Amino acid sequence: MIIFYIKRFFILVLFMLAVFIVYAQQPDYYWEPKLSISKKLNNLWRIQGSVTFRQIIENDQPVILQKMESAVSIDRSLFNFSKVGGGYLFGGDDLFRPEVENEHRFMQQYAFYFKFLKYRISNRLRSEQRIYADTYKNRFRYRLSIDFPLNGEKLNLKEAYFIASNELLANVTAKEHDFENRLGAGMGWKLEKINKIQLQLQYRYMKIGLPSESHAIFLASAFYFKL
């Protein structure tokens, strides 16, 4: 019965993604490559660092580097597939326009997952404090994702997996608040040396509740290394 609902969930996710892509009005297109490196320190602790580049893709225009983020996080394993952690992120907005503000972000998160046969269902709750030169924002996020190997019940080397996720984000400031939804689906491969490569198509519906609401489609590519 659970498999029945999981299959229906996938179909729904893919359908929603297709509908959003077709009907979203004048979405912006981005390519967001990410490099992540993690190191297990002992049975409890792990450290992770990442660099993300956001590039806007426009017709007849060269690809423009719009944003670069570098982050470092640490997490602690808890009982029964759950983890708690936190980190710091530096975001450099539009490197070619120095007048745009940089961001200092502090993050705290709790994640837990459970498995049923080959399906892994994950939940991530995160709070963020985003500090700019002249403003401060809180952001709260919840992401539900499911991933499973495409060959057999366990993900082995050189095998592919499918991943789908949906994340709800709430931006809260003293003056206003807005919401965002990120729906994505994609595939990844477990490789010997670099551990994991993942490609995900993501639809972002942003600033929901504000006059400036917008849509964007991201091609997110990620390289996950383990030391």
Place this chain on the structure above:
Amino acid sequence: MKLLAFLIIFLIVFSDNSIAQVSVKNEIEKQIDAELFPQNALAVIQSQLSNAKRIKYYIEVNNADTSYEVKFKKNKSLYSVEFSREGLFEDVEMLIAHKEFSNEIKSNIHKYLNDNFIKHKIKKIQVQYKHPSITLEQLNSLFNEDTQNFNISYEIEIAVKHEDGSPAMYEFHFDSLGQYIDKRIFKQQGDDNILY
């Protein structure tokens, strides 16, 4: 650059001492077509597959051992029948619920777990039926719930918390009375992509 320098220093200072001296479950499982499954093994199990659902064939490599496994659903139960590299019967595993244990078995298993770990949570239970030299009739009788010719044991996946607070996931084996036999630690699937 400061961030990068901090990261590098942190990684150098801390060393990985996570590999405990416990047997590791290092199993590679690949789904294969029925044509690649040993034909003598197929002949043994064929009669049970005629009215089964979700039939899938696998090859398993566990350290130096290779085996073949067919998994299917029959009479609302999930079965896994394992054969050796030569296609000889090894065991039948059936997924069961915790409530299906007798009170004695349940009590013995939980006593062992309570004595050895701070916390535990049972994630998956399979009852294992083994027979040194099975006949086709005996195997068929097993699927009619006649288990008297078989050696019974339990393979249980359990999430635990050690005394030092570290969590782990083990595959335990308990005998037919719920007495501990052995355990192997699971290598966890990477979760970088779901955490970050």
